[in-house]
Amino acid sequence: MRTSIRKLPDAELEVMQAVWACTAPAARSDIEKELHETRPMALTTLLTQLTRLADKGFLSVQKEGRSNLYTPIVTEQAYLAAQGNRFFRQLCGGKVSTFAAALCDSGLTKEDLAELRDLLDQEVL
DSSP: OOTTOOOOOHHHHHHHHHHHHSOSSEEHHHHHHHHHHHOOOOHHHHHHHHHHHHHTTSEEEEEETTEEEEEESSOHHHHHHHHHHHIIIIISTTOHHHHHHHHHHTTOOHHHHHHHHHHHHTTOO
16 A cells, blocks of 8 residues: 555545546546536646646646646555555554544544444445
8 A cells, every 4th residue: 555645635625526426537627517516716726736736747638729638646545545654654653553542532433333243244345
């Protein structure tokens, strides 16, 4: 697992989540449509965020005419795994009991915890 994937600021993460939700390669308009419901933003702001994500190695940019197409370099699964590992190691000190307590205190419902228990019992995780 690649644990060196840096944590993104919230605004960049929301843009990256929109990119992941699109079929790659995604045009700016596709990304904008994905963001419309959750976090509409000005065109210049979106373009700035996309440039930052490319500079950080999260996206590749392909020029097509006067437009750019964006393809994720970092997958959503890889990002989640790296941030989960970061949370477990840094914030929970690598202790399963601390991690479990944080999960329980995070607002997960009994149903969520039961689903997690079932996944563990089935050795899916």
